Amino acid sequence: MLELIWPQEEGSETISVPLEVGGEEVGLLWMVGRPVRFSLRELDFIVALSTQVAVSLKNSQLLQELLDKSARLQQLIHRATTAQEEERVRISRELHDGLVPYFMDIIFKLELLEDLVGEKAGGLLQEVKEKAREGFRDLRGVIADLRPSSLDVLGLEKSLATYLERFGLENGMEVEFNGWGNLSGLDPLVEVTAFRVAQETLSNVARHARASKIKLSLGGDDGRMEMVIEDNGVGFLEREVMKRVMSGECLGIRGMKERAELMQGELKIESRPGSGTRVKFAVPLVGR
Structure with a gap:
């Protein structure tokens, strides 16, 4: 709708044009200070112009909303990734403080047993000890992959x-x-x-x-x-x-x-x- 507002000065006018897109009002276009009255041709041009301005304004609003949502999504992903890394650190510490000492104790006691048993049993103990050492190396690898502690140090x-x-x-x-x-x-x-x-x-x-x-x-x-x-x-x-x-x-x-x-x-x-x-x-x- 085109609205003409007539001030007290004779022969001048101010035009107010609502900016709408799909039935939604997105703004208002004002044209003020006209020394003479607008012609019908000029009024038609202003209405057509208002349509383009409304679409541009709506697109600008949508773009800003998209940028805001993208920024919030980036923040959420950042928090999730940080939380994931913190959980990796926690798990690696629990493995290091819990299972690592157990493996070391098992290997140590197997070495003591080798000195107390005969040659036949000693060979079996040696095999078990190698399996324990292999498991220990694998565990250390898992811990390193979960959170390379060297990042904090080196x-x-x-x-x-x-x-x-x-x-x-x-x-x-x-x-x-x-x-x-x-x-x-x-x-x-x-x-x-x-x-x-x-x-x-x-x-x-x-x-x-x-x-x-x-x-x-x-x-x-x-x-x-x-x-x-x-x-x-x-x-x-x-x-x-x-x-x-x-x-x-x-x-x-x-x-x-x-x-x-x-x-x-x-x-x-x-x-x-x-x-x-x-x-x-x-x-x-x-x-x-």
Whole structure:
């Protein structure tokens, strides 16, 4: 509805046009100070203009609502991820303080028994002791995967270098680590996220790549942290893997992408059959 408001001065007028979209009023358009009366053609133009302004205003409101919801969702995901990591820390501490001493005590007592029994029984005890040591090593590995305590002590760069070296020894691969830039004072969630991405990537290499060499590069500069992991394995067709990710398969890759999105970063995977694979994880560093 177009409303004309006539002031006391003869020949001047002010126009008020409600801005509506789908029957919902989103604002009001005022045109004031007209020295002469508007013509019918001008009034038609104002009505048409008000329609465009109303749609633009409604779109702006919807965009702001979407941004607000996205920000709240990011906050919820951040809290959930933080809570998940805190739970990992709690479980790893309980395993370390509870089961680790039991394993150590069992191994110690088996060693004492070896000195008290005959040769035949001693061989059996030796076998049991090796099984206990194997279980102890597995437990230590689970604890380290749940929450790498080295992050708190050594920081991300040295922790990843140590993890990569251990990975190479366990899987018979040649490894190379390259650190550059300044990575001091990283947010703990950024450190954990980068470490988890590296863990999943290396796990995929061990299971699928049939690689003999792997290189990890990690650095930070100009407000951005970047990690690149490359292998010389068999590679794969990117489009086929991405289809599987979109269909709900390849949960490891999907999880890495979600972690990157949570940190407002990016995860890029490049691969071709016979040419190895390159995984790049980058995230902005707030406050730098």
